[in-house]
Amino acid sequence: MRKIWWKILCVVIIFYVIIMGFIGPVPRLAIINESIRNTYFHVALWLAMTTLLFLSMIFSIRYLMKGNIKDDDIGSELAKSAIFFGILGCLTGSVWANYTWGDPWPNDPKLNGAAVGILIYLAYLLLRSSFEDEQRRARISSVYNIFAFAVFIPIIYILPRLTDSLHPGSGGNSTFGSYDFDNNIRRVFYPAVIGYILLGLWIAELRIRIKQINRVREEALIESGRL
Amino acid sequence: MLLYVVSTVFVCYLSFNLRRNQLTPIVWNTLFWIILLFTAVNAIAKSFSQERHGRLLYYYSLCSPQxxxxxxxxxxxxxxxxxxxxxxxxxxxxxxxPIQDNGLFSICILLASTGFASVLTLIAGIASKADNSATLMAVLSFPIILPMLLMTIRLAKNAMDGLDWSVSTDEITTLLSIDLIVITLSYLLFPYLWRS
Incomplete structure (x- = not known):
């Protein structure tokens, strides 16, 4: 394994984030108190998910331009690991909201947008599973993937800012950077984002390899005439 | 399709007949847009699946996918x-x-029908390629159309309350930009879709 360094980096960063995330110094703020540590997990997970979805869209575009089935494998597996992160992000946010806003699922535009976003991508998985032919599935779900990303960004990042939301950066609340993001948080938060992105890439990479090995084996079986 | 709208409206009318006083403006508004949404899904789902394979081939030999x-x-x-x-x-x-500002409401109807039509046309194209297209159509289109529906309902609420037009510029621009994004994307993506 020549390219193992980034996996080691990923493990190191994740451990650093977990340890520093729970025992590192954080600013004291009213109401939020210690639960500000959730920034390292919840916010970072969402950012990692958006990055993975963006990469997935890039690979879908590449598939449509070049028609190489490997690009579609990469795109779909990136989308799957992004959905996994999205569900984790929802869960961590929900636990946090339970203690800070007093309700595990407050009626907030950003939360509803997130739920809709996850529904869009679950529909993507459903669409993938409803085709038999590989090339056809790849082309049509790539089209849907690009379309979905273009709708996903307004739902999560633009529409909630137009209305009142409990999340920072919308409805008169200021964004993170302006008041409570001191250097202690930055030192853990940015590595956290990178660490989660690397972890997502790792998960996707393993699944892509399994997929490609399966494809090669199937072809070998067909060629040997046992099918 | 017209009969579909009429009968849905009439069913709603009969269902609310018992408690007419409970029909607040919000319920009125939401009910109207949900009826329209279902009409749109049913009307547009046919636009690809209804045509026979041979005729589609004929179209494609005549003109460009765009x-x-x-x-x-x-x-x-x-x-x-x-x-x-x-x-x-x-x-x-x-x-x-209960509408007080008819001009704004008609703009709202116009924007919503363009938006619904453009989103659902591409989705219908995608769904018609799959086997169980009716289910797939609903699953694919509802989440994508939801933000548009919410903006429309908010805009229509402004029109019902007769608020000043400057209040609803935000909603109008957002709806317009969503429409534009969707139409551009359909224009770019459809050539890849019909080839299969």
Whole structure:
């Protein structure tokens, strides 16, 4: 394994984030108190998910331009690991909201947008599973993937800012950077984002390899005439 | 399709007949847009699956895919506009008309029908390639159309309350930009879709 360094980096960063995330110094703020540590997990997970979805869209575009089935494998597996992160992000946010806003699922535009976003991508998985032919599935779900990303960004990042939301950066609340993001948080938060992105890439990479090995084996079986 | 709208409106009218006083403006508004949404899904789902394979091939040999998707979007928008205006007339006739700003509401109907038509045309194209297209159509289109529906309902609420137009510029621009994004994407993506 020549390219193992980034996996080691990923493990190191994740451990650093977990340890520093729970025992590192954080600013004291009213109401939020210690639960500000959730920034390292919840916010970072969402950012990692958006990055993975963006990469997935890039690979879908590449598939449509070049028609190489490997690009579609990469795109779909990136989308799957992004959905996994999205569900984790929802869960961590929900636990946090339970203690800070007093309700595990407050009626907030950003939360509803997130739920809709996850529904869009679950529909993507459903669409993938409803085709038999590989090339056809790849082309049509790539089209849907690009379309979905273009709708996903307004739902999560633009529409909630137009209305009142409990999340920072919308409805008169200021964004993170302006008041409570001191250097202690930055030192853990940015590595956290990178660490989660690397972890997502790792998960996707393993699944892509399994997929490609399966494809090669199937072809070998067909060629040997046992099918 | 017109009959579909009329009968849905009438079913709603009969269901609310018992408690007429409970029909607040918010319920009125939401109910109207949900009726329109279902009408749109049913009307536009047919636009690809209804045509036979041979005829599609014939179209594709005649003109470019861009021309086909644009003409389908224009046709569906017109159909939706007619359906929603007629639907609104019947709805207002049986359920009462609490709207104070008719100009804004008609803009709202126009934007919504264009938006619904353009989103659903591409989705119908995608779904028609799969086997169980009716289910897939609903699953694929509802989450994507939801933000548009929410913006429309908010805009329509402003029109009902007769608020000043400057209050709703935000909603109008957002709806317009969503429409534009969707139409551009359909224009770019459809050529890849019809090849299969």
């Amino acid at each position: 021309a086909i998707i644009i003409s389908k979007i224009i046709y569906n928008s017109l159909v939706m506009a007619v359906l929603s205006v007629l639907g609104f007339a019947i709805y207002a006739f049986v359920m009462g008309n």
